[in-house]
Amino acid sequence: MNSSRRQFLARTAASAAVIAGGATFTTGNAQASGRRRVTALTHVTVIDVATGRRHRDQTVLIVGDRITGVGRHLPIPRGAVELDLTGKFVIPGLADMHVHSIGDERVSPPLYLANGVTTVREMAGTNPLLYQWRDRIAAGTLLGPRMMVGSNIIDGDPTLWDPNLIQVIVVDDGPSARAAVRRVKAEGADFVKVYSRLSPTAYAAILDEARRTGLTVHGHGPDQLTTKQVSNAGQRSIEHIHSLGLAVSTREADVRRMVRDITVSAGDYNSWFRQLHPIEWIAANTFSRARAADVFGTLRRNRTRVTPTLTMHNVLDQPDYSALDPALAKYLSADAVFSYEYAIDTLYKPNRPAEEIARQRRMWAWRKRFVRELFDHDVPILAGTDTGTPYSVPGFALHDELEHLVSAGATPRQALYAATVEPAQFLGMRADLGSVEPRKVADLVVLDADPLTDIRNTRRIHTVVTRGRVISPTARQRMLAEVEAAVKEPPTAGTIAAGGCC
Secondary structure (H helix, E strand, C coil): CHHHHHHHHHHCCCCCCEEECCEEECCHHHHHCCCCCEEEEEEEEEEECCCCEEEEEEEEEEECCEEEEEECCCCCCCCCEEEECCCCEEEECEEEEEECCCCECCCHHHHHHHCCEEEEEECCCCCHHHHHHHHHHHHCCCCCCEEEEEEEEEECCCCCCCCCCCCEEECCCHHHHHHHHHHHHHHCCCEEEECCCCCHHHHHHHHHHHHHHCCCEEECCCCCCCHHHHHHHCCCEEECCHHHHHHCECCHHHHHHHHHCCCCCCCCHHHHHHHHHHHHHHHHCCECHHHHHHHHHHHHHHCCEEECCHHHHHHHCCCCCCCCCCCCHHHCCHHHHHHHHHHHHHHHCCCCCHHHHHHHHHHHHHHHHHHHHHHHCCCCECCCCCECECCCCCCHHHHHHHHHHHHHCCCHHHHHHHHCHHHHHHCCCCCCCCCCCCCCECCEEEECCCCCCCHHHHHCEEEEEECCEEECHHHHHHHHHHHHHHCCCCCCHHHECCCCCC
């Protein structure tokens, strides 16, 4: 995504605080004297995610915000901070490619970094503060992950969203769709977010206007279009599995007709879910390997990425229990927990009989098998959580997603690839991100154990490096403690940004 790469490079001009050894330092004096921060990570095993190779006893030399050398026996410049990491493993910084951050800058940004998530794709720019966070992080005045921020959701009429819950731009024809794209471009969106209820006419206008304005289009597969139509139209990513499952059924024509016949009132997301469920059930039970080879081949050839968001599906496919890990609840405010419970109780759970819930739980097993088919057909996969949907905790949720991908049939290397190399390629930043190599931006995660042996080892974080700034184990624990304290206090107006989901 060349526009995103230009924006990224333009925003990364300033340096910021370095967190190391449990203290916070500024680099202004060093820069003023012409010196740059130099850090050497020594005696580490560097994981090459692209190949799965382990390069042992390496030194990773970081000058400023870039890696300048990787290898054995590298000379360490005088004055460098040397961190002996014997027995540790280094991977590229992780990316969560589908988030809706909890709207408090004291919570989401530090939780991402503490979990080794150095890049996020915000899937709905529901508040201008999200764009401000993005720019402040890039300028070094707010510590957080690199952010790509999408537009407000652009949906058809009637939209699935209650305007009292989330801002949505509703379009019903070509002119309004084009105006919506121009609007979000002016508001600062990095890409256009499309949604489920768009008409074919409005959708085509969005894709065309986005090309004219230099934006790319990501989001849901609209109900009235097939997956191949969406891919061939140039949509860069398809989020979730809802629309994809319909495309590989022996009864695709029937299920597509049924989806087109869905009627909803504005804001009645629950009704859409309830009507979609039996259609998905039919599609899941009429899966066609021939259809999969055709549809998935189109996605592969067009490089249309799929973000399965299994973390989200895991909860919504099983709405009869709470998936909030008590150990993580301390990082959520009472308001955040209430909003999750409200969403489950009002959007997904109402009036669902036990039989329907039981069938939906079986859909969860099917979705994992479906994701295995995506990997088997070499469809490019992005790791994304849909943080913002119930019970997802920023940063921690990505490790859940990696485990779900492996449970679905991916190897640990493939899961890591979906959170490192593939996001870098997708964002047009492969020259800067996605691997531990000279000239790359120093976004790194130091782990206590090998993630290629067990994907759960991505949780065993020792140190995080973000744009060359080192977050030591002590500093990382302090960050988490500060989040725990912050969620007990009300946020101020300047720290709040609206969240969302899906």
